[in-house]
Amino acid sequence: MAVREEPSFDMPIAGQSLTAELGGRPWQQPPQYTTVEEALDYYIPSLESEEVSTQLLDVLEMGIPVTSVANAMQTASVMDGKHSVDVGVLVLPVLIELIMLIAETAGVEYISGLEPDKTIMNKSLINKAIRKYEKEKEKEDEPLEDTGVMTTIESLQEETPEEKAGGLMSRSK
């Protein structure tokens, strides 16, 4: 189903990111944690805390994939200047596994997000489907033209009632 895109005005203006002073944003500063271990030392205690873990389990129960949660966590930390993008990418698999471990320990069913996406079709499959559709359409079109004319003629014949012949030589029923 096609979703009509409404214009959103709750967005930054183009070039707005350049209006702040250079170095004024946290991600423009040197990162707080520079190694994978330091970053994990930051993540693991927060994930183990009761407040965060309950929120995390709620989110997973809502059906949000683990990969999305992990990616959101590391992106937010990059924005906060906690670690660089490189360290974030390195930390991602560990975060995914950790979140899955927490969910399994709590007995929460979750969507990992690691399952192959069946909705994505490759180009060759799409082209094959298009060719098949075109062939079927060609086949349908040819007899349709003939039968279409014939059916209209027949229907017209049925619609027009025979005029009653009132001549002397006309057949009586």
Place this chain on the structure above:
Amino acid sequence: MPLTNPAAIIHQNLIKSMEMVKPSAKKAKTNGLLTPTRPVSKANENDIDNPINRVATYVDTIRRKREELKENGS
């Protein structure tokens, strides 16, 4: 469509590389005259300085914990 969440790809690639690195059957020792006496360096395989390898060990540890949990739970 732009890639917004690389997490799944990163995770799958790491798991694949971990499976490839897993030690296979050990080679039989040869003691011919031309056999190298010094061990060949396995820089890529066991380099602990490489953060990828460290991440792989962490992931492996957590995965083992998860498997243990599944075995105990079921």
